Amino acid sequence: MMEGWGKTVGITPSSRVRFRCQGCGKCCLRVKEGVPVDSQDVFRMTKYLRDHGEDILCTDDFLARYAEPVLLDECGYFVYMLKTVGEENACIFLKDNRCTIHDENPRACRLYPFVVNPDPRGLHSYLLSREYPHHFTGTVVQTKSWMKKRFPKEDRLFLKTDFGGAKDIADLLRKLPEGKQTQALLHFHRLKYSDFNLEHPFLEQYYRNHDKLVAILNRMAEENK
């Protein structure tokens, strides 16, 4: 174990830590703007809720009910975070200290206490979140085996494009005049989060949408020259 209990610390694939979920729900409290849901999470969670009886038809229904946009950059680039409720800013999916969407929760929750730290080259490193020391007891777990189970190839491929393409998309948004920003952000929202058929595999739709978004933004930026 490492010295002290700072919030996160870098670890390697072969690092080992003792960890057991205590079922205390603490990591799901005070999470306002703290639990990201990316396109892949939104697609999976929408499908899961629909298949388990919720009256939910599409990813836009999910976003309206459970998520809120958070601006990442003044160019307009935004991400979605799960909504919170109550004075303690509890995650909207926490009920009686239990996650009600545990079987298909977002990647950030599934990997906890480990964190994937992607870089723009499509690689990634790992971090360990240590804000709740009482979790670090019980079985020894190794980063590599934790990730093997919870961070499959489809997630790696998605993150590589999503994170790798974020800078290019932000650069293109920055090139647009104010008058075109709203239209560009509508395309951004539609192609990153909305335009998915839940009956078809996610990744090929995501790649198609990503390429379309880059092409549209390039065209809008060209028209502005």
Ligand code: SF4
């Ligand atoms: S989705 Fe589940 S595990 Fe994640 S913060 Fe919400 S209640 Fe906790």
